[in-house]
Amino acid sequence: MSPSSHLQTVLTRMPNPSMLRAAPVKSCEIRRPPVNSYNGIGGLLRHLRRGSGMTLAAVASRVGCAVSQISQVETGTRSLKPWLAESLDVVYGTAGMISALAAEAEIGSVEEVVAVRIPGENTTLMLSRRQFLTAIGLGAAGALPGLKEAVGRLTPTAELVDELRDSFAQLRNAARLTAPTHVIPALMGQVAIIDAVRHSSTGEVRVNLDRLQARLAETLSWMCEEAGDGSAALFWIDRTSEWAARSAWTAMSHYTSIRRSMLALSTAGFAPAAIDHARPVLASTGAPHRLKALAAKQVAFGNALLGLPDATQYALDLTARHLEASDGSDQNSTVGQTSLPTDDLLLMFRATCDVYLGGGPLTIAEFEPRLHAISAASARSGAINTAKLARAYASAGDVDRACRLAADVLDGGGATESRSTRVELVRALTLIRTRWPGREETAELSRKLESVSG
Incomplete structure (x- = not known):
């Protein structure tokens, strides 16, 4: 089994200021923070090593350093050097994630950076995050100082596309099992590479790069949403829509409407907007059945939160019909929620609506026995559904x-x-406080939740 498949949730979060903050970016001069600011990376590396069943000596042998250096990096008493981060990315199969985190820690929490790992080279380029986001919005990442020279050495071939796809697959696996803030920097680095290199590509290679870039942006929208940054999540949904349209990928274009519907519920809790965003997908003659099912599910969720059981049931029935009609035989079947079988997806949708309507028997009787399998597929989905x-x-x-x-x-x-987990916990604890006011245990849980919600 790949070491990256053993990734587990790490409690210590790396500093990650708001991606779209308007504060000016400092100069690129590196100011070394106190050594113990690396503790977040150290905890992640220790968890990766233990999950892969490797000893300190085994890792040190693989990367070519002293055992004491690996130990000190894991405990936060020694900084993580760029060359060691690159080597550990290879050992743990994390596709540049460790290198990106190390680069952010090296710069510190004041400057906002994007760490770009150049394919085929033992180097990571650090860019101003503010400049990066501006360039990405304009489709001009290839003009960024440093990146233009770096990608000039890359040839846009089918082999490069395959390498980038493999790296993205590793990052998606990590995204299911570790904190969103750990994965965001590496995902943005891959977006930068593709945005810069696609201009010199042609034909099928260019189409595939455009579509891979759209997939990266869609994943970034999820990660930013889960990290609690709704503005950044919307920025990446807009980029997904733009890049999907550029490559004539209509299925992904439709899915961005569903993502906006999801964001309306998770960040604003506004059910009418969630329904409005989903309806155009249902009305479209060109949307695949699977995406119509996901849109119908959003309508069901919105109606359930509005306390409309008949409208909810109608939308759930429509969800089931579209899921049944979806044959899953083309690339459109990979757009959207794909980590669970169709039967489990439908059960989750029905159980969620049951909970939103104030019920619970369906969730307890049918959904709870599947919770372990859901958690195994995605630690984050497990936490959301446990709430x-x-x-x-x-x-x-x-x-x-x-x-x-x-x-x-x-x-x-x-x-x-x-963030989705916190939203569901708020709903649960609000109900508990309403039905059992003054319960001391509930007050303590609320205090804990408030402390992690910032």
């Missing part, structure tokens, strides 16, 4: 079980690393 299950138990009158599940999520770090 939903807590609300289901509260609706069913079992406050003790509801509080235990909420505590499990909070103590496991799920709320720290996922």
